[in-house]
Amino acid sequence: MLVIGVIGADVHAVGIRILEFAFREAGYQVTNLGVMVSQEEFIGAALETGADAIIVSSLYGHGELDCRGLREKCEEAGLGEILLYVGGNIVVGKQDFSDVEKRFRAMGFDRVFPPGTTPEEAIACLDKDLGVK
């Protein structure tokens, strides 16, 4: 079970639908929270659905602010071990992605995807991290 959504005040509605479709095609059960999702909503949904991973999308450049503290909140909610992925245009401007990845890893994300990642790449990571294939 995956919980997916676009975090913060971000209203980009299309990409998340494509991801939902791709994850379902790959055999995952998906709870798509849509756009403008708060950290609390991600956590509430993950708790109730017994999710294996929270997949956070952000396309408007404020991802770093929006994602801060998500891992800590998961730990507070008893979801300490849950997989956290993040992807999209998660920072402002053109920055060296290895720096960006380092910062998000330090925030507790297990995988950080750069702009232009295909759904297949994310699915391959999920399969590996969850030991499904």
Add this chain to the structure above:
Amino acid sequence: MHPALLIDFGSTYTKLTALDLDQERILGTSSACTTSADDIMKGLDKALALLEVQTGDLDYRMRLACSSAAGGLRMMVSGLVPELTAEAARQAALGAGARICRLFSHELSSRDLTAIEDDPPDIFLLTGGTDGGNRECITGNAEKLASLSVRFPIIYAGNRSALDDCERILSDFPLTLCPNVMPRFGELNIEPVQKEIRALFLSRIVTARGLSRTRELLSGILMPTPSAILSAVRLLADGCGGEPGIGELMAIDVGGATTDVYSIGRGEPDDLQIIFKGLEEPYAKRTVEGDIGVRYSIQGIAGEKGLDWIACRAELPADQVSALIGQLAARPSTVPSAAGRLRKLDDALAAGAVEIASRRHAGTLTRVYTPMGIAYMQTGKNLRLMERIILTGGPLVYAGDPLAIAGQALHSSLHPESLRPRQAEAFLDQSYILSAMGVLAESQPEIALRVMKRELRLIGRCGQTLHQD
């Protein structure tokens, strides 16, 4: 003539309505103080004697009742996340007319268990997890309940995947299995649970409460009173058979101890720019404010609206209002005369109750600034386009100026975020028959609907008029 007797056993008053089913007209109404929980027959006899003065001796073919006496239907509910399954369970119980004495989320603690053991509920509603989702919470809670020394009816309406385990764990409880209140994230499914609550109320609670003695006289106590009112207003909104309803509406019932608000309607965002957040809302929704009422809960109104607000509306000096509020709280059975300062004060209190309870019932709209511009998020029910408000309950039925009080349920610039109606027609339950019609609706919905449409009096229109080009 085919007379039917409809009875509402309240905690303070027993209210009777005599109705001729052939002519579909009200023969008489009466009320008397409910003596005590263990002998509600005395209150019924007194009210019957009063009714007989109006109607003469009638040979009732049908006697139906609803009841909120003896504490009403006392439920405890538990879920996992407070805003999700615990909220869905709460909605289910409220809509079935229950009084929720405890609401639990996540794992039950030993203190919670002591509270349950000390004062066991009539029904415990156990939920948690979507279907296929979290199972640890609900199975853990089932085990904790099984460790108690008391037994009570449990309705299981949680994660389907944990159902078998929980059925085994709870094998020595009277257990009813139900579809999940939230089968998928955000999806609300409360009607199956409400049906089971109703069935349990009939088969177990009425008997256990000593209300069954009245059974010899009655064709049946059908439901808790709030549930009767909810079915009545739902029927009034939706219609039935060939008889059309009047459309989406809200209803407000101000009492001495609580204020109930009902809304029948989808309540979805009325603009494509608005994003809905949170759990789906019930089409027929009830909320109850336990701290808002004009007698036992008078301090709740005074505390939230403030003495100055009440004094200004009542056109009385604030120190006098303060003294009168103290007197009313000490003597809850006080009934004001038709005019005079107590009447004015009661109107002001009722206005406060309507304002607070409607605001708590309605959803809210939040403005969010995004890099792409302003966006709006809606949580709860959108009542902005609702055009009808039904007023019931003693303080409203006998109010000096009920239309002004109805206006307090509308959109206000003081609370622009609250999604209350912009304008509405106000109807008064002048003969105080809503609960009776809800009971009658079980067997004779079309008659109940026609009687309501005739008896509810349109008292006027309130709110801003929308300028149209």
